[in-house]
Amino acid sequence: MSDTGFLPVKLPRELSLSLLRDMVRIRRFEEACAELYGQGKIRGFLHLYVGEEAVAVGTLHALNEQDSIVATYREHGHALVRGMSAESIMAEMFGKLEGCCRGRGGSMHLFDAATRFYGGNAIVGGGLPLAVGLALADKMQSIDRVTACFFGDGAVAEGAFHESLNLAALWQLPVLFLCENNRYGMGTAIERAESETDLSRKAASYRIPSERVDGMDVVAVYEAATAAAASVRSGEGPRFLELLTYRYRAHSMFDPDLYRDKAEIEAWKKRGPIHNLTNRLKAQGDLTEDDFPQLDADARAEVQRAVEFAEQGTLESTDDLLRYTLTEPAA
Amino acid sequence: MNTPTRISYREALREAHREALAKDPRVFLIGEDVGRYGGSYAVSKGLLEEFGPERIRDAPLSELGFVGAGIGAALGGMRPIVEVMTVNFSLLALDQIVNTAATLRHMSGGQFSVPVVIRMATGAGRQLAAQHSHSLEVWYAHVPGIKVLAPATIEDAHGMLSLALDDPDPTVIFEHALLYNLEGERPSSWPQIDIERAAVRRSGADVSLICYGGTLWKTLAAANTLASIGIEAEVIDLRVLRPLDEETILASVRRTHRAVVVDEGWKTCSLAAEIMALMAEQAFYDLDAPLSRVCSAEVPIPYAKHMEEAALPQPQRIVDSVKTMLGRG
Ligand SMILES: Cc1ncc(C[n+]2csc(CCOP(=O)(O)OP(=O)(O)O)c2C)c(N)n1
Ligand SMILES: [Mg+2]
Numbered sequence: 001m002s003d004t005g006f007l008p009v010k011l012p013r014e015l016s017l018s019l020l021r022d023m024v025r026i027r028r029f030e031e032a033c034a035e036l037y038g039q040g041k042i043r044g045f046l047h048l049y050v051g052e053e054a055v056a057v058g059t060l061h062a063l064n065e066q067d068s069i070v071a072t073y074r075e076h077g078h079a080l081v082r083g084m085s086a087e088s089i090m091a092e093m094f095g096k097l098e099g100c101c102r103g104r105g106g107s108m109h110l111f112d113a114a115t116r117f118y119g120g121n122a123i124v125g126g127g128l129p130l131a132v133g134l135a136l137a138d139k140m141q142s143i144d145r146v147t148a149c150f151f152g153d154g155a156v157a158e159g160a161f162h163e164s165l166n167l168a169a170l171w172q173l174p175v176l177f178l179c180e181n182n183r184y185g186m187g188t189a190i191e192r193a194e195s196e197t198d199l200s201r202k203a204a205s206y207r208i209p210s211e212r213v214d215g216m217d218v219v220a221v222y223e224a225a226t227a228a229a230a231s232v233r234s235g236e237g238p239r240f241l242e243l244l245t246y247r248y249r250a251h252s253m254f255d256p257d258l259y260r261d262k263a264e265i266e267a268w269k270k271r272g273p274i275h276n277l278t279n280r281l282k283a284q285g286d287l288t289e290d291d292f293p294q295l296d297a298d299a300r301a302e303v304q305r306a307v308e309f310a311e312q313g314t315l316e317s318t319d320d321l322l323r324y325t326l327t328e329p330a331a
Numbered sequence: 332m333n334t335p336t337r338i339s340y341r342e343a344l345r346e347a348h349r350e351a352l353a354k355d356p357r358v359f360l361i362g363e364d365v366g367r368y369g370g371s372y373a374v375s376k377g378l379l380e381e382f383g384p385e386r387i388r389d390a391p392l393s394e395l396g397f398v399g400a401g402i403g404a405a406l407g408g409m410r411p412i413v414e415v416m417t418v419n420f421s422l423l424a425l426d427q428i429v430n431t432a433a434t435l436r437h438m439s440g441g442q443f444s445v446p447v448v449i450r451m452a453t454g455a456g457r458q459l460a461a462q463h464s465h466s467l468e469v470w471y472a473h474v475p476g477i478k479v480l481a482p483a484t485i486e487d488a489h490g491m492l493s494l495a496l497d498d499p500d501p502t503v504i505f506e507h508a509l510l511y512n513l514e515g516e517r518p519s520s521w522p523q524i525d526i527e528r529a530a531v532r533r534s535g536a537d538v539s540l541i542c543y544g545g546t547l548w549k550t551l552a553a554a555n556t557l558a559s560i561g562i563e564a565e566v567i568d569l570r571v572l573r574p575l576d577e578e579t580i581l582a583s584v585r586r587t588h589r590a591v592v593v594d595e596g597w598k599t600c601s602l603a604a605e606i607m608a609l610m611a612e613q614a615f616y617d618l619d620a621p622l623s624r625v626c627s628a629e630v631p632i633p634y635a636k637h638m639e640e641a642a643l644p645q646p647q648r649i650v651d652s653v654k655t656m657l658g659r660g
Binding site for chain 2: 043044045092095096103104105106108109121122123124125126154155157158159160185186187188189192193194255258259315316318321322323324325
């Protein structure tokens with residue numbers, strides 16, 4: 001754990017602020033979700049991204065609109081930063097027709113064709129082969145595009161991880177593998193799940209250029225992802241980033257979180273991605289005393305609008321239950 | 332006087348694990364988060380402290396690997412209990428179960444046996460959507476070389492595990508996720524059970540309702556509703572999904588002359604289809620009405636609560652299908 005406390009941020013101010021803004025948007029969105037879960041408005045499994053914001057924000061800012069995204073069940077933040085509206089995400093979690101998937105998917109299955117957001121996958125490791133296939137399709141059709149594939153440290157133990165990395169490297173496919181290493185797969189610490197805990201070495205063994213990045217530092221994430229995406233885009237084959245991060249909250253709302261030390265959580269919180277960037281921007285005069293409260297108020301207002309939208313949403317008719325299973329004949 | 336104590340399905344399972352672990356040093360539990368976390372459905376909570384990490388063995392997210400390792404350890408003389416979080420994830424291990432566990436005895440001309448027990452949660456009802464809610468029991472019930480159990484009661488949750496461990500062949504046990512919190516009175520001593528026979532959970536002369544696992548309680552609720560309008564349903568809990576207890580099923584339908592099969596699996600190629608085929612083949616002339624079934628709608632299970640409910644067998648649908656069958660609809 002390096003202390004990036006007061007490293008200068010060498011990014012244009014607008015970009016820095018936009019990174020900060022998106023991290024705060026995720027944080028407020030997730031906090032609202034936790035509360036709404038308590039009220040029974042959101043149900044099923046709910047996995048929050050609090051603490052890990054720098055990963056989604058730094059990487060997604062390094063991609064462009066044409067790129068494809070494959071995420072996990074801990075993906076509200078990714079969806080939000082990718083450009084899906086907070087309204088459509090929240091309504092989905094309320095099970096409303098106005099949600100991004102008509103209430104069919106819920107928290108773990110957010111999809112959006114318009115932003116090339118390919119889910120929301122609740123099978124650990126399930127997204128990796130899919131990302132390889134998307135990239136294969138792009139390569140075969142000579143489409144200039146990166147497929148960014150997010151997955152956790154836990155997924156690295158699955159066969160799907162190894163098969164996917166091998167295929168991507170073997171066929172030199174434009175995949176950017178983004179491993180969100182938050183040190184735990186549910187209640188299992190990485191040391192008890194992996195014989196080699198430096199996950200970037202696994203990627204390297206498939207001859208994929210790989211790097212470990214401080215996932216609590218959005219600037220470092222952004223810079224690493226920008227370089228990696230450029231390399232993938234230029235046809236140099238897949239890249240792998242291991243983003244070292246931490247989830248502040250339990251795995252899901254069902255998890256009593258008894259398997260980790262409270263001191264460990266507190267230590268990571270001290271390196272929180274939001275105040276890390278805030279402090280650095282303030283120190284170099286890129287953030288005034290008023291900027292943060294403003295940006296925070298905007299984020300809260302956005303979430304509030306999303307909740308109101310979701311509340312007012314309607315329920316899909318059960319007459320439509322069997323729809324969207326196969327293509328529907330044109331009307 | 333002793334006040335009766337309550338026990339949950341989950342606790343009954345835990346007690347069965349504890350007894351098996353204490354009795355036989357070859358028994359060990361392996362699975363994701365079974366140790367430190369206490370089990371994703373808290374079945375193994377506390378067992379790590381009692382039996383240690385060698386025997387309550389946390390596995391990484393490697394379903395194919397650790398299920399296969401359980402199969403190998405069984406082949407090698409141990410008595411593993413492998414917990415897979417849910418049937419949905421067991422698909423990652425399907426190869427080892429179907430191509431290895433189920434075939435070794437046969438391929439080796441009877442030389443080898445695989446006494447592994449593989450437990451997994453199944454079923455919907457908690458708004459977990461299309462990758463966490465399916466009932467794929469029939470995928471396993473299709474395969475010769477394994478036994479498939481579905482404990483629906485606290486007694487079966489407790490009793491089936493040790494019988495499965497004693498069985499020299501691979502056994503898959505399905506625990507419906509909604510049953511873990513089921514509570515009942517703790518019997519003063521656990522009843523003797525078997526893993527061969529279906530159980531008649533309620534007697535009745537007018538119609539046989541055949542079900543298993545999570546649908547037992549919905550079916551019993553439907554039977555109560557039917558009783559209030561003068562229809563007496565017999566409720567058969569299959570308990571063993573492979574090999575099926577054909578005798579109990581056929582005896583029931585020969586008494587009642589009508590049958591509705593209730594199955595949380597999808598209708599097409601369901602276990603319900605197999606049971607109906609059995610009755611059509613062997614009890615055709617005993618039937619007074621076409622056979623009927625209540626299954627899940629042919630759609631991945633949706634997230635929204637009202638849609639999920641609409642997709643699953645519900646007591647009202649069971650009642651309606653019986654009424655229609657009896658011309659009382
Ligand atoms: C194939 C499969 N096995 C098990 C699970 C249950 N499960 C869901 S998330 C999870 C932990 C995954 O950890 P990781 O990949 O590190 O992601 P994180 O939750 O930390 O973001 C587990 C065991 C699952 N969803 N899919
Ligand atoms: Mg993790």
